[in-house]
Structures are given as C-alpha cells and as structure tokens.
Amino acid sequence: DGGITQSPKYLFRKEGQNVTLSCEQNLNHDAMYWYRQDPGQGLRLIYYSQIVNDFQKGDIAEGYSVSREKKESFPLTVTSAQKNPTAFYLCASSPRGESNYGYTFGSGTRLTVV
C-alpha cells in the first residue's frame, strides 16, 4: 500500500540535543512538507520541498533543518536552537504543488523535551 511513514511515533529529547524525524513516502509525489501542530492551533508550515535537492522555508523554520536527497525521503532535524520543540510533527506529500489535490499526511511524531 502506498503512503507516508513517519518514525518514530514518540520521541523524547534532552535539552541541547539535536534529533531527526524520519519521513518516507512511496507515492511518487514530487512535493513534501513538514508541519507542526500545537494545542489549539492549526498546522504551521516548517519547510517544504518541491523537488529533490531543493527546499524552502515555511513560516516557522527557525531552529529546524531539512534535506531532500531522495524523492522518497524528507527528514526533519530539530536543533537545539529551537526554543520550544515539544509538539506534534506531521509530514505530508502531494503529487505537485498545486492546490486542489490535497495532501497525504503521515501519522505524525510526537516530540517531547525532557
């Protein structure tokens, strides 16, 4: 079955550590996205990528980094510079960047700083 796989489902990080969240898709989608969800707020865009080896900052990119070396993979690194990293992180993909197709989302990674 085609879809998006995010791992791990739960992640605990000590203050000052970098952690990397995995996102893999087998849908042959060109575009991939990372969103962050906090309680009572909508999803906020962190980074997105339209094609391999290219990515753009979203609205809240500070303290995060990404790479897009393969079409299938779009890992997100939460660095120690991110002041409030505890949140639910969602990865998504779409056939291309156009609007009406909707995104396919993974099941999310819940990151907690301890």
Added chain:
Amino acid sequence: DQQVKQNSPSLSVQEGRISILNCDYTNSMFDYFLWYKKYPAEGPTFLISISSIKDKNEDGRFTVFLNKSAKHLSLHIVPSQPGDSAVYFCAAHTGGFKTIFGAGTRLFVKA
C-alpha cells in the same frame, strides 16, 4: 495573524442530523479551499476541496459552500454518523506551495 479561522472549537450533533462546520478567511487571494478530517494519533486525511471560482462542491454526504463576499466557507455533513466524530481542519491554498490551516473544530456525533 490568523488568515484562516475556525471559531468553534467543538460541535455536538445527533446522529442522522446535519453537521455544519464553519470557517472564515481574510486573504482574498486564496485560490483553493480544503477540508481535512483527523482522528486522534493519526495524520489528517483530505476530505473535499473547492475552487475559489465555485460556490459549491458536493461529494456524497459532504458538501462545501463558499461565500466569497463574506470570506466564509462551510462544510455540511448530511446525515451525520458516529464515525464522523473527528477534528475537522479548514485549509486555504495560496500561491507558492503554501497551504494555511485553521485551528480545527472537534465534531462529536452522538448515537
């Protein structure tokens, strides 16, 4: 600055009745609007979309209405079923591969 607002955090409806979820937006340049449904501990799933040049789109029990003059859209679910209980996100797309999401409305459908 919230460009997409869902002012009702929750809505409770009896099974078989109509559910109406509302969404307001501020940016007249949005070209598409979408609704997503999300169950706990899962990612959102795309439900239905509507182009800014249309005022209605229907897919089975789900209909989305767009009122551009009021910058308002709504999702109607008829008839509502207990399996529809979930969080519903309104989203709007603007140019440059950006989709902006509302905060969500939690729908409870009582049997």
